Amino acid sequence: MRRIAGLVLALSLAAPVAAQEVPLRTTPEIIVRPPPTEAERHRELREFTRTVIRPPRLHQPVAKFAFPVCVTVLGLAPQDAAVIAERIRANAEALGVGADRSPTCVPTVRVAFMAPAAGPPESWLSSESPQLAHLAGYQKERVLGEAGPVRAWNRIAVRDALGNAFRPQLGDQQRFPTYTEIQPLSASDPIVTTEITGAAVLISREAAQGFTLGQLADxxxxxxxxxxxxxxxxxxxxxxxxxxxxxxxxxxxxDFDKAMVRELYDASFAASARRVYNDIARAAVASERSGAGGKQAP
Incomplete structure (x- = not known):
């Protein structure tokens, strides 16, 4: 009996001591952060604008339409296409771009809803597509590299300070383009301006299901x-x-969307991209501070 009792005592001494249970913390940790200052918010929205609006090449101004747009919508029932086209015109007028409502105007804005028979968006276009023939190489890369159910591009014309066409001419080596020398009217005048002369958007009809015509038009x-x-x-x-x-x-x-369009089209054709981005951010922050905010779907 003494041996058994001793063995039991030895085993009990060798057994590990049970860990003391620690009650779990049920209250989540709350970190309170102050809202960003106006300067911080301005900086955040300015950088976001730079990622949204494609920066111009070679320090050129941000391109925009110089004349009211003529809109056509394809690939939908006529009544639905008419609603979307009219909403785009109304937006363009409200945001300072202008719209050409003549029934005989030449379309400068084309929106097409692609049927399933057209295949997936990746098959709609290629580097050899005639629709993209007018684009520079980097612009084609942007269009073809876009993911999702949409492909969009703009036709850009480069002009001098007087609005005359400004086209590259091949240099003596026939390798690098050189530009005809343009004498600015003054030190503050731009050497070149950029103008959108046409724009197109292709949208998958299947992907458009479930959205309102107003959302698609906007x-x-x-x-x-x-x-x-x-x-x-x-x-x-x-x-x-x-x-x-x-x-x-x-x-x-x-309100951020409206600020992007309004501030770009309010700016002069000579305005630098930096100034446009700053103006958009300033207008967006002012809208937020006034309590207007951006409207979200319920």
Whole structure:
């Protein structure tokens, strides 16, 4: 008995001591952060604008339409196409671009809804497509590299300070383009200006299901009036450009969207891209501070 008792005692001494139970913390940790200052918000929206509006090449101004747009919509029932076209015209007029309502105007804005028979968006266009023949190499890369159910592009004309066509001419080596020398009217005049002379948007008809005609028209408005691509990731401001990516996209153009178009078209053709981005951010921040904010779909 003494041996058994001793063995039991030895085993009990050798057994590990049970860890003391620590009650789980049920209250989540809350970190309170102050809202960004106006300067911080301005900087955030300015950088976001730079990613939304494609920067020009060679320090050129940001391209925009110089004349009211003539709109045509294809690939939908006539009544639906008419509603979208009219909404794009109304947006263009309200945002300072202008719209040509003549029934005989030559379309400068084309929005096409692609039927399933056209195949996936990746098959709509190639580097050899005649629709893209007027684009520079880097512009084709942008169009063909876009993911998702939309492909969009702008036809850009480069002009001198007087509005005359400004085309590259081959140099003596026939390798690098050189430009005819333009004498500016003064030190503040631009050497070149850039103008959107036409824009096109192709949208998958299947992907458009479930959205209102107003949402589709507002999305197309931004893609044709601005040289912009789709927004990827979380947007720091509500924008209709997230229509096909956000779980709850806006119901209509947001204040940030309107600021982008208004400030670009209010600026002179000589305005630098930096100034345009700053003006857009300033207007967007002012709208937020006034309590208007960007409208979101319920």
């Amino acid at each position: 999305y197309a408005t931004l893609r044709v009036l601005l040289g912009t691509g789709a927004v990827e990731g979380d947007a720091p401001a509500p924008t209709m450009l997230t229509l096909f990516t956000a779980p709850a996209p806006p119901a209509e153009l947001t």
